[in-house]
Amino acid sequence: MPTPHRPSAPPAGRVDAIVLGTSAGGVEALTHLLPTLPHDFRPALLIVVHLPRHLPSLLVEVFSVRCRLPVHEAADKQPIQPGTVYFAPPNHHLLVDRDARGPSLALSADAPVHFSRPAIDVLFESAAAGYGKRLGGVILTGANADGALGLQAVKRRGGVTLVQEPSTARAPTMPQAALAAGEVDFVLPLEQMPAVLRAWGDGGAI
């Protein structure tokens, strides 16, 4: 007879993907966070950083040398692989599509949201629809309210949510807006996030 599941314990491998949004101060925050993720980190990581529209993004170059995980710029129709970091390309929204072949990345040239393209809400809402409860959502430092609604969509679909403790953020507006929009599971400084993200991935106790 199988051991009864403790209701409080997260199920093994709780999330298949983590969506992360950030703007002002985000690149610096990510340089503290992403290199701490181990090479066997299992969830896919989909990231929107607000960037200037017409400049080529250097995020992949910056982070692929620092991370133990493969880092790519998101391409349209690309199947989402576990343990892989994908950055939204400049001037396009990043979304998640799911069909019989499994989850894949989708891009769109639709109008900016919150004056941003890529917009965090767009990614989070489509990922919430695609992954349901097997999704984690993370909002880091930033200077506008993008991501607040998206994080609630993650939560409504049963996903798990994390916001950077605003007093530790370079720009507190985005974390504050995310907290003001509704209940959030974790509010933590950057240093305490890697353990939580790893636990989301392997289903261990947090």
Place this chain on the structure above:
Amino acid sequence: MLDVATKEFDIELRLLLEALYLKYHYDFRGYALSSLTRRLAQAADHFGCATLSQLQDRVLHEPTLFPVLLDYLTVQVSELFRDPSYFRGLREHVVPVLHTYPSLKVWVAGCSTGEEAWSLAILLREEGLLERTLIYATDINPTALQSAEAGVYAVDRVASFTQNHQLSGARTSLSDYYTAAYGGAVFDRSLKSHIVFSDHSLATDSVFAEVQLLSCRNVLIYFNRDLQERALGLFAESLCHKGFLGLGARESLRFSSHEASFTPVVPEDRLYQKR
């Protein structure tokens, strides 16, 4: 805006697409659900519908609603000479080959409100090719096609058009091609005589001409993989041997079975040549 992250929304979305197909013969069932979701949520918001079921009810029983919904589902805001480096790539790598043909046909697939078609007409005139060229500009949205054919754009957009045109390697001034009137820039009628605007669906129609250049930018990203495969199949069929295909800045043949049918010409500008 209505909650798109629910199971009910997914169900209602599929039902609505089926309803649109059965009633209006527009087939959005092969579109990427992620972008459709956002656009339909915006449309529902616009019509004051709390659910897609309500929107479905109204669009089935109020035919005047459909053109507005179609705009939500299809219209792309574009620019003249959008992504100027694409047009530089055309001038440098494609135009010299086009000069070797006695007559030319060009297909702008999914032309929306016409910016791409007018840009290509201007480019081809600058390169001395327009007189031998017929441009087919196609779309599924009749309202967008009417705007495309009118060739009138708001004056406040002209500054960015002009900048794009210069960055594209312009040989003339954009102001040579339009006249300003009533707050709009009206593009030159002598360009228009080389453009045929026509209704065509990449989802349901077939090939109608052999073309030497096919430009289809920021259309395939809105299709799912199966519909993208269909469209690329039409493109491969329509292009002549060694014909050129241009895609959007973030579109590629990478995840398509048609990749082997094309050679990249300027990979960073998504210009390909049929093998």
